[in-house]
């Protein structure tokens with residue numbers, strides 16, 4: 001028996017029928033062709049599939065599609081505000097060399113977004129702790145940690161500017 | 166040091182934006198109209214004869230479009246060592262026999278994953294179980310079960326190296342010691358599980374998109390296993406989520422995707438699960454290393470006798486190369502006037518071991534480095550001093566192997582000793598605190614595996630256009646290490662263009678010039694880099710000729726490509742934009758496109774490699790003497806990779822190596838129960854997280870490799886070796902426990918401290 005669900009992804013509304021065992025990861029990647037979110041393990045251990053549901057990060061490989069009924073999902077494709085512009089997190093990941101093979105990147109960026117939303121001025125230790133659910137096999141994490149602190153600064157600076165204006 | 170404009174700068178990766186946005190397409194992201202989903206049935210037994218396979222129920226399940234077993238295939242064995250057909254020991258799907266838990270037995274393609282999965286359960290295989298062997302000692306016993314009929318001894322490769330006079334060397338020694346080391350097996354643990362998608366065109370030709378490091382090897386081996394011509398197969402490497410040596414062979418799912426696509430006429434995709442990756446995937450060789458070394462009283466090395474047994478698992482995979490290389494690495498770093506090596510690659514009923522970052526070096530150099538420290542202590546010499554005394558230098562010859570053309574090893578040792586405050590700390594740390602050293606040398610690509618083919622080692626094609634842009638085509642494979650960016654940097658430098666002026670097509674075997682052996686053995690920067698320079702020089706020749714004619718330049722004028730222009734060096738006003746110069750060449754040739762091909766083949770460089778990288782690393786640790794837990798406080802690295810083409814990339818490689826080395830030293834290990842891999846998830850296979858990473862400091866020693874493109878050589882793979890011995894030595898310094906059998910675990914430390 002399929003279930004009918006209504007939900008939004010990156011601001012777009014969807015309404016469709018899904019099997020009760022279908023995961024959010026399958027819903028995004030297979031049904032909506034939003035393949036920016038990756039699948040590294042399928043068991044909640046690597047963080048490559050991390051997305052936001054109503055402002056909180058979840059492992060999309062462990063989340064059932066039916067559970068996002070009525071909710072709003074943000075994926076890496078929704079991170080950049082619009083068109084050409086990049087989110088400061090994306091910009092700093094590119095600049096600092098935090099991306100090698102890129103397979104962990106979407107999950108890392110979503111975890112970084114969650115971290116900075118809750119803690120705009122994280123210490124290095126807090127950043128490392130915030131990434132403890134995201135595995136990377138290429139970078140040794142250092143440039144990712146650097147990217148997140150650069151992004152934090154960037155975001156704080158632009159908030160300041162906004163306030164001053 | 167030579168000055169460059171683009172080489173040596175932190176140019177951001179050219180693929181980074183697509184990856185940051187989530188728009189970079191990896192194999193499993195792709196879908197084609199009518200595509201089928203494939204799954205593989207694997208052997209649950211480590212060693213058994215296949216008596217019967219009944220696929221009837223699976224084949225009649227609605228939604229199942231194809232089920233195949235080994236009997237349906239052409240039954241052609243394959244293996245990467247095509248030059249030595251006797252080493253090719255693997256069928257794409259098992260024929261008559263399975264040899265490890267996970268051996269591929271049958272494949273299914275269905276309209277969706279769930280149906281394919283269900284069909285696997287409906288395949289009935291009758292096995293007759295055979296006794297298995299799970300370690301090298303039992304495998305070589307005369308009465309041991311034979312794993313491959315062609316190889317009754319279970320020893321599939323014997324490799325010997327010998328130079329000098331080993332007996333005489335030991336006779337001259339004042340001090341001789343012999344030690345035995347063993348190493349565990351570890352996983353590549355790349356984040357992207359393997360995936361392959363095949364499509365067949367109207368003429369029956371095959372296109373395969375696959376997560377691989379070696380598109381050309383896949384093309385050749387797929388052609389041979391399918392009984393097709395090489396050029397009827399097109400292999401395209403999309404973005405790849407890491408490889409580390411684990412994606413460099415033809416694998417069953419690549420074959421099955423292509424074979425079933427041909428059979429059904431529909432595209433077929435196979436993607437492995439993480440559990441399959443861990444349970445059955447390739448891994449680093451466990452080794453047993455016996456090493457005898459002789460020294461003079463003053464610490465001068467006089468002889469080394471090295472015996473290595475590699476636990477190869479059920480098939481050769483890249484084991485023959487690892488056997489070859491670990492013997493070569495055993496002769497590196499220090500001057501051994503008399504050297505003997507005997508390596509044996511031994512079959513066991515376990516998942517095949519294969520290439521993994523360092524390719525025999527992490528094991529071999531662990532033994533070298535720990536043994537150096539053991540000897541230093543007995544001889545009363547500081548570990549740094551004994552290394553400086555014996556270190557290889559530029560110009561050293563390794564008999565039958567190579568002449569080391571550039572070597573910053575001594576500088577690296579000195580730099581790392583300085584940075585870490587070695588002299589002070591080695592004497593004065595508190596109990597529980599320790600400092601230790603490990604060093605490495607590594608190849609910049611192999612010569613041994615390619616020298617008697619008709620192909621160059623690397624090839625490049627450059628097309629120049631009158632709008633001032635160029636298109637670079639190369640089979641070199643970016644698997645996340647950043648080779649597309651580095652090759653563009655080299656081309657931009659050579660042609661005086663910007664990164665944005667260059668389009669690159671890489672690793673599509675139907676478009677990019679033949680051939681390239683792929684990304685492994687740290688070959689890409691040096692070999693593909695040289696091929697790119699060769700092509701660029703030919704383009705320049707044509708442009709310079711045209712410019713010379715256009716401005717009626719005196720023949721002695723030097724001409725250059727700089728800042729998007731082609732101009733006389735001393736009279737830049739005698740010049741044109743790059744695009745204008747291209748147009749001029751084309752006009753002069755009545756419209757013929759301006760294209761040049763370049764290639765690289767090492768000559769007179771021996772059979773191992775054209776150039777070696779070197780380096781040294783120091784680790785500082787603190788060990789909790791109650792629990793045996795090790796905290797790595799700091800890493801210092803000094804290394805010699807020749808010209809640094811992209812500093813951030815090199816630093817990223819280094820940090821990634823430290824992560825892997827840290828895991829190899831302390832936490833990563835396949836736990837086996839006979840032939841069964843027990844830890845098959847990231848929860849049970851412990852690789853370091855962001856919170857586990859120590860702070861790290863690095864210096865690049867300034868050297869210039871004459872054989873390398875703009876002076877560059879290997880960076881990043883050699884660094885997989887020094888971390889484990891450095892940490893292990895630091896643990897010894899902190900606790901008195903000397904680890905001879907990796908990994909260094911808390912239990913072993915506590916046990917070892919008791920013995921003290």
Ligand code: FES
Nearest residue numbers: 040041042047061
């Ligand atoms: S894929 Fe979801 S945590 Fe790994």
Ligand code: FES
Nearest residue numbers: 101104136137138
């Ligand atoms: S960049 Fe490859 S896994 Fe993180």
